[in-house]
Amino acid sequence: MKRVVITGAGTINSLGHSVPDTLEAMREGRCGISELEFRDVDRLSIKIGGQVRKFEAEGRFNRQQMTLYDRFTQFTLTAAKEAVDQSGIVFSGDTAARSGVVLGTAGGGVSTWDDNYRSVYEDGKNRVHPFVVPKLMNNAAASHVSMEHNLKGPSFTVSTACASSNHAMAQAFQMVRSGVAPAMVTGGSESMLCFGGVKAWEGLRVMSKDACRPFSANRNGMVQGEGAGVFVFEEYENARARGADILCEVVGFAMSSDASDIVMPSKQGAARAMAGALSDARLNASDVGYINAHGTGTAANDKTECAAVADVFGPHADDLMISSTKSMHGHLIGGTGAVELLACIMALRDGVIAPTIGYEEPDPECALDVVPNEAREARVDVALSNAFAFGGLNAVLALKRM
Amino acid sequence: MSISDRVIAIIAEQAVLEPSDVTPDSTLEDLGIDSLGLVESIFAIEEEFDITVPFNANEPTASDFDISNVAAIITGIEKLVSEKV
Numbered sequence: 327m328k329r330v331v332i333t334g335a336g337t338i339n340s341l342g343h344s345v346p347d348t349l350e351a352m353r354e355g356r357c358g359i360s361e362l363e364f365r366d367v368d369r370l371s372i373k374i375g376g377q378v379r380k381f382e383a384e385g386r387f388n389r390q391q392m393t394l395y396d397r398f399t400q401f402t403l404t405a406a407k408e409a410v411d412q413s414g415i416v417f418s419g420d421t422a423a424r425s426g427v428v429l430g431t432a433g434g435g436v437s438t439w440d441d442n443y444r445s446v447y448e449d450g451k452n453r454v455h456p457f458v459v460p461k462l463m464n465n466a467a468a469s470h471v472s473m474e475h476n477l478k479g480p481s482f483t484v485s486t487a488c489a490s491s492n493h494a495m496a497q498a499f500q501m502v503r504s505g506v507a508p509a510m511v512t513g514g515s516e517s518m519l520c521f522g523g524v525k526a527w528e529g530l531r532v533m534s535k536d537a538c539r540p541f542s543a544n545r546n547g548m549v550q551g552e553g554a555g556v557f558v559f560e561e562y563e564n565a566r567a568r569g570a571d572i573l574c575e576v577v578g579f580a581m582s583s584d585a586s587d588i589v590m591p592s593k594q595g596a597a598r599a600m601a602g603a604l605s606d607a608r609l610n611a612s613d614v615g616y617i618n619a620h621g622t623g624t625a626a627n628d629k630t631e632c633a634a635v636a637d638v639f640g641p642h643a644d645d646l647m648i649s650s651t652k653s654m655h656g657h658l659i660g661g662t663g664a665v666e667l668l669a670c671i672m673a674l675r676d677g678v679i680a681p682t683i684g685y686e687e688p689d690p691e692c693a694l695d696v697v698p699n700e701a702r703e704a705r706v707d708v709a710l711s712n713a714f715a716f717g718g719l720n721a722v723l724a725l726k727r728m
Numbered sequence: 729m730s731i732s733d734r735v736i737a738i739i740a741e742q743a744v745l746e747p748s749d750v751t752p753d754s755t756l757e758d759l760g761i762d763s764l765g766l767v768e769s770i771f772a773i774e775e776e777f778d779i780t781v782p783f784n785a786n787e788p789t790a791s792d793f794d795i796s797n798v799a800a801i802i803t804g805i806e807k808l809v810s811e812k813v
Contacts, residue, residue, distance in 0.1 A: 371780075531767050531785045547786040589764060625786040 329562035330502045333570040336408025339553030340376035352680040358531045366521040374532045375450040376656025377550030396435030401554035403466035413558035426479035428498045430490025430514030430661030435462030440522040490660030492713035492721035496579040515554030540621035540650035541696040545690035548622045551656025555664025561719035575726040578607025584718025590611045596634035599720035607724040614705035616673040620714045621650020629691040649682040649697040663713040670709040674727040742769045752799035779808045
């Protein structure tokens with residue numbers, strides 16, 4: 327088995343248009359959640375979200391590209407460029423032939439669906455643009471990344487709701503670890519912040535109208551975000567040989583299915599995924615210093631996740647730190663695990679633990695060290711990143727400091 | 729049909745019971761309605777009466793809309809319907 331390292335990271339989200347900007351915002355505990363701005367927002371009862379601001383697609387992409395790139399693809403390409411540039415890896419020859427791209431998204435081109443349904447249903451038009459289908463399809467972003475960066479190996483899109491990008495990165499990890507691919511571009515993206523995308527979530531009655539406050543006793547629901555996180559996963563010996571700056575090592579993963587309920591989380595399913603990731607990485611529970619929580623800010627998730635952590639880690643649960651950065655960037659649904667992986671990298675590489683902001687009242691059912699409101703300096707050797715999706719599909723990654 | 733009968737019909741359908749089996753003092757738990765069933769019932773009630781029920785599944789007791797039993801739900805709906813402009 328090969329060792330797998332991360333040599334490049336890229337992002338765009340409501341906290342920043344790059345990794346350095348995002349990490350600075352996380353260090354400062356800034357909140358990217360604010361009043362949503364898009365057409366018909368006045369017809370929503372949920373009016374807040376972690377929206378990407380001042381992103382000018384024009385100028386970044388040409389006219390022909392713009393007709394093919396939904397916002398989720400634009401975010402993905404922006405993050406992928408940052409990651410590949412940082413990595414310095416050159417995809418040519420055999421490396422290009424065997425390297426691929428695996429990305430997660432839950433909704434794909436949601437705003438393309440939304441705009442075109444509006445056009446035919448509300449405006450009564452009977453003709454749509456010829457590229458509606460290639461623009462909205464869930465694999466559009468992965469395909470455009472493959473074209474942009476010459477990735478000709480295994481490439482596809484994973485869609486497992488809120489765990490999409492963790493499942494995607496686990497797949498990419500397996501491919502590099504097993505030797506199938508020398509490197510993989512991986513992560514995820516989401517762009518559901520349009521009228522139809524928020525209206526659908528509103529229906530479930532789990533959204534907060536004011537803030538995302540994970541683990542706080544007065545939490546009242548999740549807040550949507552948007553954006554992308556993309557990484558270069560690379561075989562360690564190759565990365566070292568070409569002198570790449572290694573951000574951290576990916577050491578294990580696990581996936582599990584609750585097989586119980588379409589929306590309610592399960593302590594057992596979450597615990598099996600965390601314990602499985604430790605076992606895959608051949609780590610002890612006591613090695614883990616930080617967990618980036620799924621931490622949605624719903625009543626059900628946060629208490630279930632904390633109970634699962636207590637089960638897996640025993641007394642060590644009280645010694646480790648666990649925070650939810652969704653309090654800052656919102657829930658990026660299929661892209662969330664990718665943006666949250668940045669908080670793990672910051673913990674391992676910089677020794678800075680991103681806080682759970684908006685924390686106001688302790689909840690006895692979430693009695694862990696949730697790094698409330700302010701970032702903390704601490705040396706961390708191993709970090710876990712949790713994602714527990716609707717549908718009961720869970721994926722956890724284990725990362726190690728180099 | 730009275731508001732009460734219409735609410736009971738919606739709850740009975742959700743619980744897969746006869747309306748006669750749904751009594752004012754039944755709790756949703758008694759009727760086997762879980763959190764998803766509750767959200768669906770509230771949606772059906774909103775559609776039936778063209779009202780908006782203030783309900784967040786994360787804090788079911790936070791609004792003054794009481795879901796402790798069928799009678800409380802009916803009282804809450806009657807109030808919302810009477811307030812409708």
